[in-house]
Amino acid sequence: MREIFIEFRDVSFRYGEEQAWVLKNVSFNIYKDEWVAIIGHNGSGKSTIAKLMNGLLFPQKGEIRINGVPVTEESVWDIRKQVGMVFQNPDNQFVGTTVQDDVAFGMENRGVPREEMIKRIDEVLNAVKMQDYRLTEPHRLSGGQKQRVAIASVLAIKPEVLILDEATAMLDPKGRKEIMRTVSDIQDQNEISLITITHDLQEVTQAERVIVMNDGEVWDEATPREVFAKKDALRKIGLDVPFIAILADELKKNDLMITSEPLN
Numbered sequence: 001m002r003e004i005f006i007e008f009r010d011v012s013f014r015y016g017e018e019q020a021w022v023l024k025n026v027s028f029n030i031y032k033d034e035w036v037a038i039i040g041h042n043g044s045g046k047s048t049i050a051k052l053m054n055g056l057l058f059p060q061k062g063e064i065r066i067n068g069v070p071v072t073e074e075s076v077w078d079i080r081k082q083v084g085m086v087f088q089n090p091d092n093q094f095v096g097t098t099v100q101d102d103v104a105f106g107m108e109n110r111g112v113p114r115e116e117m118i119k120r121i122d123e124v125l126n127a128v129k130m131q132d133y134r135l136t137e138p139h140r141l142s143g144g145q146k147q148r149v150a151i152a153s154v155l156a157i158k159p160e161v162l163i164l165d166e167a168t169a170m171l172d173p174k175g176r177k178e179i180m181r182t183v184s185d186i187q188d189q190n191e192i193s194l195i196t197i198t199h200d201l202q203e204v205t206q207a208e209r210v211i212v213m214n215d216g217e218v219w220d221e222a223t224p225r226e227v228f229a230k231k232d233a234l235r236k237i238g239l240d241v242p243f244i245a246i247l248a249d250e251l252k253k254n255d256l257m258i259t260s261e262p263l264n
């Protein structure tokens with residue numbers, strides 16, 4: 001049995017007493033070291049889930065546990081050490097004047113000794129293939145490179161889960177590809193849970209499991225292949241199945257048709 005890392009139990013959330021519920025009885029588990037994609041149309045509640053995962057928000061109903069510990073005002077500081085987040089806008093995430101200063105910043109705040117810091121800067125910049133840019137000023141980097149540095153800065157703190165909340169949304173196709181490749185390498189090489197949050201079905205293909213959100217509820221929880229098979233229903237909730245998945249489906253149907261013909 002896989003060990004549960006994050007547990008949402010009947011979680012409901014609203015931004016104010018007068019406001020509508022934006023999450024309604026949401027329950028799911030994220031297991032240790034797995035890659036889960038959370039997908040849903042804009043406004044379906046994905047970012048709210050991300051903020052609940054590191055105690056930026058607290059639910060009015062239900063419970064969230066991380067490593068078995070309920071997320072509360074008291075436990076939140078410990079929990080934030082385990083949860084690393086990368087957001088949409090790469091420009092809002094830089095504090096250092098060079099790439100390596102930036103990666104060092106979070107570690108300095110946590111009192112990581114200097115020797116260890118130097119070692120980790122090397123490790124994480126290698127992991128995101130940015131080792132040649134240590135002394136570059138962040139504003140000179142492309143969008144994809146900036147997000148890779150943002151990922152490195154989070155990895156340097158050694159979180160148990162890395163959450164990317166629409167981290168590719170502002171990037172061009174090349175930058176998007178870079179990030180998805182980086183994320184996939186990290187997942188292969190580290191013992192870390194990975195949660196990628198997106199409204200683009202194209203980005204869920206490599207995840208082990210997909211949680212599909214619709215209007216604040218869990219609509220489906222399945223493998224990418226199982227989710228893609230529901231392409232008509234997905235379209236109704238505002239999600240377009242990528243062309244490549246439709247093509248694969250058509251080819252499969254075609255193959256079946258050919259092999260069912262007598263071979264004479």
Ligand code: ADP
Pocket residue numbers: 015022040041042043044045046047048049
């Ligand atoms: P997603 O990430 O899927 O786009 P969000 O979690 O950002 O969805 O938003 C879910 C719902 O909550 C939306 O209807 C959104 O308008 C609302 N919402 C998000 N943030 C706030 C806020 N700070 N105050 C009030 N409503 C909010």
